[in-house]
Amino acid sequence: MLKLFSYIALFISLFNSQLLFAQQSIRLNNNWEFLKQDLGGIWESVRPVGVGNPEAVPLWQKVSLPHCFNAEDAVDPDVNYYQGPAWYRTQLKIENPYQSGRTILHFEGAGQKTEVYVYTTKVGTHVGGYDEWTVDITDAVAAFQKTDVYQKQFKGKVPVSVRTDNSRDLEMIPSDLSDFNVYGGIYRYLNLVYVPSLSVDKMFAKAEVDAQGKLGKLSVKTRLYNPAGINEATVQLKLVDVAGKIVAKTEKKLGNLSADIDLWSLEIKKPQLWSTEKPVQYRLQYEIISSAGNSKGEEKIGFRNIEFVEKGPFNLNGKRLLLRGTHRHEDHAGVAAAMTEGMIREEIQMMKDMGVNFIRLGHYQQSRIVLNLCDSLGIMVWEEIPWCRGGLGGEVYKQQARRMLTNMVEQHFNHPAIIIWGMGNENDWPGDFPEFDKEKIRTFMKELNDLSHKLDKSRYTAIRRCDFCSDIVDVYSPSIWAGWYRGAYTDYKKASEDEFAKVKRFLHVEWGGDSHALRHSENPDKALSKIKTGGSADERAGDASLYGGAARISKDGDWSESYIANLIDWHLKEQETMPWLSGTAYWPFKDFSTPVRPDNPVPYMNQKGVVERDFTKKEAYYVFQSYWTEKPMAHIYGHTWPIRWGDEGEEKMVKVYSNCTDAEIFLNGKSFGSKKRNSQDYPAAGLRWNLPFLKGENTVKVIAKQGKETITDEIKFIYQTEKWTKPAKMELKKINQLDDVATVEVKIFDDKGLSCLDAINLITFGLTGDGKLIDNQGTSSGSRKVQAYNGRAMIKVKLNKGQSAVSVSAEGLKTVFTTL
Known part of the structure; x- marks a missing residue:
């Protein structure tokens, strides 16, 4: 029922938002051209074809929005991603329905510096890749429409050009030292908006309720957009509940329209509460009536009481x-930051289905679509500005941080999902400037903290990993990476207790570790024997490096899904025994690209996600489900582990991740008994069996029960008992074809032809012919350079209805080919 409620609430939210935007806003998705370089000047974007030397005219390509010009090069193993200027252009038919109305371009996000032109007139600029902003193009359009060029060259359409630039700039946030790409392009939706000459710029609706839910309070104020200087108007307001009933309404005449205006203050007895299980939202409907015409709109609000004790x-x-949280980066296979609404919806729903009730949005303001979904699905949010690493710049730098904090709070003020405004991340990380002054960082952190509280007294402030500023914000998250960057995962609880004692309010965001999807291990905890335990579990400079320094799992571990499943399993079972704990957030939900990790098994990828960059679930996803969800589920570890290995007659562990009370295991049709789930019986909450696999093919099946409901899961695999030696040769074969896309797989063998199931050779795929490798995806089977997983690697090929030869090379092994 809870999931059904979530889907209904999501549908209503999306329907209403689409209805609202259909009245005043048009997404400009199509009919764009793109140029990945700079122009000599704006004239080169709009001059007629044939003027000048045609060979010198840059070649534009057709694209649709949202569009990120780092969609592939961010994870290209052989190049650094492009950081520089690029241009977009289109032609718009302007049909404003309001007499003397305003025509506005509304950018939901573009990176990182943007200039906007109507024909050759610059109409707006913006610095910052993550906050929303608008450009009023009314006057420039009117002026252009009076020219002969408007009708003769552009046939009644208005040329719009947009220059975006993600060039490196030390006086801009976020720092290029950050562990994520600073993307370029119009990578969120761009809207053409028509409004009357008096309209709503912002509508602030503050919904409060006491902890007992007895008395709700709503205060509403507005900021109007009034370029015509209109002197008076009337506002009508209605508060509508989830059933469509009008709870209250009011009408007010307005005089002074130049400043923020208090509109309405009311009390509601026993309002329906917004919660993670039942995210009830009210609708605040408004209409501004003036000599300019009527401006209508709607805001969603939720009554909830939050407290970090x-x-x-x-x-x-x-x-x-x-x-129970995770993190989200705006990043996806094949598109980078330019995720469509459908992709975003799928991602947030996957999080909810995993049991998440909290997301930290790392490390910048994210799309309004994300926040709307969190409101509808009942997921609380920590959202932060991109003051991330590098130190502290000058006044230009500080002004951007102030502006982005103000924009984030004001643009997302009404979302009930948001409980924390983040002031920064890893601000103890120097490098961008000769000076690294902790006191100056503290001073600016306090300024931002005070600004946040001035803008919004109802929410908490927080930072992660900057101990010398931990006393400034309301909530602090230290660095605890037990079992990855420092220590063993068994250090987690003690390390958390130690950090908890140092601060007023403790919340642990960022924990986990990397896993190379499709890599599994029979002895994943082997490297823990080298690790010093019992000390601090914080990450330190250089801990992400794969070379040198103290022993640590991030360097010395096998990066298997098996190890990360164990680490997560331990953390989750411990969290159930920590009554003082406010919560945690696993880092991150999905693998994402980063320029600072070129040597990872998938180059330029942070591989800590529980799903791959294309939403393919890793085994860890089901570990979370087994602890965090109520809908009965059962998952045998190893669905992507085709060959297990060991001695003949050796009993091997099989783990079942399930939230059911009982489970029975079957090997090759024979029952090996039932077990009851106990979250404190590590690993797999007691649902583990040591089974005598047969040499060759095996089938394992589980039947799990929760009350009267029965859940089954089954896997098949080969058990190899022969002992292999070092890699000696490779074989490359086509293993699948769907329509015009073929999948090829390389396997590594020793000199006797035995599979080398622990081989991690760096594989390089190549292709010649009509086809194209589907690479630069940032996934285990979507990169032309990738470390082998259990002695194999795969990639897909778009055949283009022709013939191709695919090659595979690895250092020390003979290159092999196959023809498609």
């Missing part, structure tokens, strides 16, 4: 709630 847990609506 000092030296204690987190309470939602007066009851303790453990924040």
